[in-house]
Structure formats: structure tokens, C-alpha cells
Amino acid sequence: MPKQIDHEKRRKHIAEATWRVILERGMEGASVRNIAKEAGLSLGALRHYFSTQDELLVFAMKLVKEKVTARINEIAAHDLPPKEKVLHILLEIVPTNAETIREMEVWFAFTVYARHKDNMFDAGHDEIYKAIRNLIDYLDQIHLLQRHADKEIEGERLYALIDGLALHAMFDPRRVNKERIKRVIMQHLQSICVDESAKSE
Amino acid sequence: MPKQIDHEKRRKHIAEATWRVILERGMEGASVRNIAKEAGLSLGALRHYFSTQDELLVFAMKLVKEKVTARINEIAAHDLPPKEKVLHILLEIVPTNAETIREMEVWFAFTVYARHKDNMFDAGHDEIYKAIRNLIDYLDQIHLLQRHADKEIEGERLYALIDGLALHAMFDPRRVNKERIKRVIMQHLQSICVDESAKSE
Numbered sequence: 001m002p003k004q005i006d007h008e009k010r011r012k013h014i015a016e017a018t019w020r021v022i023l024e025r026g027m028e029g030a031s032v033r034n035i036a037k038e039a040g041l042s043l044g045a046l047r048h049y050f051s052t053q054d055e056l057l058v059f060a061m062k063l064v065k066e067k068v069t070a071r072i073n074e075i076a077a078h079d080l081p082p083k084e085k086v087l088h089i090l091l092e093i094v095p096t097n098a099e100t101i102r103e104m105e106v107w108f109a110f111t112v113y114a115r116h117k118d119n120m121f122d123a124g125h126d127e128i129y130k131a132i133r134n135l136i137d138y139l140d141q142i143h144l145l146q147r148h149a150d151k152e153i154e155g156e157r158l159y160a161l162i163d164g165l166a167l168h169a170m171f172d173p174r175r176v177n178k179e180r181i182k183r184v185i186m187q188h189l190q191s192i193c194v195d196e197s198a199k200s201e
Numbered sequence: 202m203p204k205q206i207d208h209e210k211r212r213k214h215i216a217e218a219t220w221r222v223i224l225e226r227g228m229e230g231a232s233v234r235n236i237a238k239e240a241g242l243s244l245g246a247l248r249h250y251f252s253t254q255d256e257l258l259v260f261a262m263k264l265v266k267e268k269v270t271a272r273i274n275e276i277a278a279h280d281l282p283p284k285e286k287v288l289h290i291l292l293e294i295v296p297t298n299a300e301t302i303r304e305m306e307v308w309f310a311f312t313v314y315a316r317h318k319d320n321m322f323d324a325g326h327d328e329i330y331k332a333i334r335n336l337i338d339y340l341d342q343i344h345l346l347q348r349h350a351d352k353e354i355e356g357e358r359l360y361a362l363i364d365g366l367a368l369h370a371m372f373d374p375r376r377v378n379k380e381r382i383k384r385v386i387m388q389h390l391q392s393i394c395v396d397e398s399a400k401s402e
Contacts, residue, residue, distance in 0.1 A: 027229070126373075150388070156377070156381060157362065160361075160362050160368075160369060160385065161365055162361075162365065163364075164361030164364040164368070167364055167368065168357075168361060168364065184354055184361065187351070188358060
């Protein structure tokens with residue numbers, strides 16, 4: 001089905017143009033007209049793929065989410081020591097390079113924007129929360145989580161830590177760089193996990 | 202100087218109208234025209250107090266910051282056990298009621314907006330970071346912080362936790378309510394501080 005493939009490819013091309021427009025001009029500038037121009041398409045051609053601005057924005061944001069999810073799944077499939085695996089998954093959620101900071105920025109601008117649109121789009125914060133809750137459960141199942149930990153509260157705490165780091169990586173990438181983010185997350189994992197050297201006894 | 206007082210009072214009145222407009226329509230809707238209408242003033246009268254939209258926005262945001270700072274200073278002046286004092290200060294940074302959630306929302310919308318304006322306004326994130334670094338130093342000075350703690354990393358970790366909680370309190374106030382926020386912060390303070398019962402030995 002070459003036509004279908006072309007169609008999806010073109011939609012992705014438009015989504016990427018949308019990200020660039022949001023990064024340059026903010027959501028205020030993300031009009032269908034500006035996006036069409038950035039994508040090198042006529043307004044009519046763009047409307048062929050997305051009939052409304054909201055439809056286009058929702059699609060563009062879904063793509064960001066898919067990129068992050070794909071990266072996380074790749075790490076999850078790797079054969080790594082558990083704590084290291086958790087660290088690397090969390091390092092995919094917090095942006096640590098120019099590309100992922102840009103993704104986060106687009107995501108963020110959209111999330112704030114969507115708050116003034118009734119139920120336009122579930123910003124998918126819940127999915128990150130669930131993913132982090134799963135990581136806590138995983139650490140618990142393999143007996144790495146401290147014995148008397150309150151999983152509910154530890155999930156909420158790790159989720160807040162990760163989103164806070166993501167926010168600061170975006171606002172102040174010079175201070176909150178990859179090395180620093182890694183040290184903070186490692187310190188946190190250390191503090192919620194049992195001492196592995198003691199565990200082997 | 203009654204005239205000067207009136208002037209400041211009027212500026213505050215306009216700032217409050219600005220907050221309401223941002224909450225209702227987002228930054229997209231925060232035009233001088235809409236704000237004047239919300240404040241019940243003519244465009245000319247508003248221009249008498251603020252000659253540009255940016256000047257008005259910066260003033261409106263400064264007022265939000267002043268409100269938070271005033272609340273924190275009030276708690277700092279209270280005579281409370283150290284850990285409790287730290288907890289209550291942190292609970293002022295994370296919004297836990299309808300009013301402070303609204304403040305946070307205005308602040309946040311502005312912060313995202315200001316990113317596309319060159320050096321319009323230092324969003325003041327650094328001030329919260331410094332305040333939190335000071336809390337860590339304070340805990341250390343009174344020998345409550347764990348002995349081998351890396352203060353640099355613990356400051357960054359607490360800052361991320363607090364801003365993450367603030368973000369989630371704003372996005373999902375039902376789950377991330379005051380009780381839950383308090384439990385998360387208490388758990389965190391517990392984990393970075395020495396066991397006080399052990400300390401008295």
C-alpha cells in the first residue's frame with residue numbers, strides 16, 4: 001500500500017514542521033497557516049491531511065510520545081542489571097540532550113496550551129506516572145526496594161523528582177546537564193533501594 | 202502621599218485582572234485590551250499605569266512572587282522545630298489549595314510564554330533553587346542532614362522534587378492533594394535527615 005505509507009510519511013513531515021513552529025514561536029504562533037508554510041505545503045494540501053488545527057496538534061504531540069516510548073522500550077528489552085536498567089529508563093524520561101530537550105519543550109508548551117481547551121487531549125502525564133509506578137513495583141518484586149517502603153508514596157516521589165528534573169533540564173540545561181541528572185537519579189535510587197552488598201549476605 | 206498609594210493600589214488591581222485573564226484564556230488571551238476590560242478600565246487609563254504589555258506582565262508576575270515570598274518569610278519567623286519549619290516552607294512552594302494552585306498556574310503560563318521573549322524576565326526559578334539550597338545548608342548546620350550527604354546533589358534533588366510536586370498539584374490536584382504532598386515531602390525529609398531519636402544519644 002504505497003499510498004497509505006506516503007500518507008503517514010506526509011503526516012509525520014507536517015508534525016515535524018509543527019514542532020519547529022512551536023519551538024520558534026510558541027503555541028501562539030502555531031497557526032495552520034504558519035505550519036503549512038514551514039512544511040512547504042499549501043493550506044489546502046495541509047487541510048487534506050488534517051482538517052482542524054487541533055487534530056494536527058494532537059497528532060504532533062502523539063508522535064513525541066511515541067518517540068519517547070520507543071526509546072524506553074528499547075532499553076527495557078536490554079539485558080542490564082536491574083538498578084542500571086531503571087536508571088537508564090528514567091534518563092530517557094528526563095531530557096539530557098539538545099534533541100530531547102526540544103521534544104520536552106514542544107510537549108510542555110502543548111500541555112500548558114491544552115489546559116485552556118476542554119478535554120482536547122489527555123496530556124498523557126498519567127502514562128508517565130503509571131510507568132514510574134511500574135518501576136517501583138519492579139524494584140519491589142526483585143527485592144531491591146527497601147523493605148518497609150510505602151510504594152504509593154515512593155511512586156509519587158520518584159514521579160515528582162523526574163518531572164522536576166525534566167523541567168529544570170529544559171529551563172537551565174547548563175546547570176542541569178546529563179551528568180548532574182544522572183547523579184541525582186543515582187542518589188535517589190540508592191536511597192530507596194536496599195544496600196546490594198548487604199543483600200547478598 | 203495618598204496619590205502614590207492610589208497608584209500602587211491601581212497597579213495591583215490591574216495585576217489581579219491580568220491573573221484572571223491568564224487563567225481564563227491563557228497567555229494567548231492576555232492582550233492589553235482584554236486586561237483593561239477585565240480591570241474595568243479604558244485602554245488609555247491602563248496605559249497610564251503600564252506603557253507596554255510586557256511591563257504589565259512582568260509586574261503581574263512580580264506580585265505573584267512577592268506573595269509566595271511573604272508567606273515563606275512568615276513561616277521562617279515562626280518558632281518551630283527545624284524539620285517542621287522546613288516542611289512548612291516547602292509546603293508553601295508547592296501549591297496545596299485553590300488559591301495557590303491558581304497562582305502557580307499563572308506563574309507557569311507566564312514562564313512558558315517568556316521563553317519566547319528574549320530576556321524578558323528572569324522567571325525567578327533561580328530564587329527558588331537558592332532558597333532550597335539554603336534549606337539544605339540549614340539542615341546541615343544544625344546537624345540534621347545525613348553526615349555524608351552531597352549538599353549540591355541533595356539541593357538539586359529536593360528542588361526537582363518540589364517543582365515536580367508543584368507541577369503535578371497543578372495538573373492533577375485530586376490525586377496530588379495537600380495530604381499526599383505532605384506525606385511525600387515528609388518521607389523525603391526523613392530520608393535525607395539523620396534519625397533524630399538516634400541523634401540524641
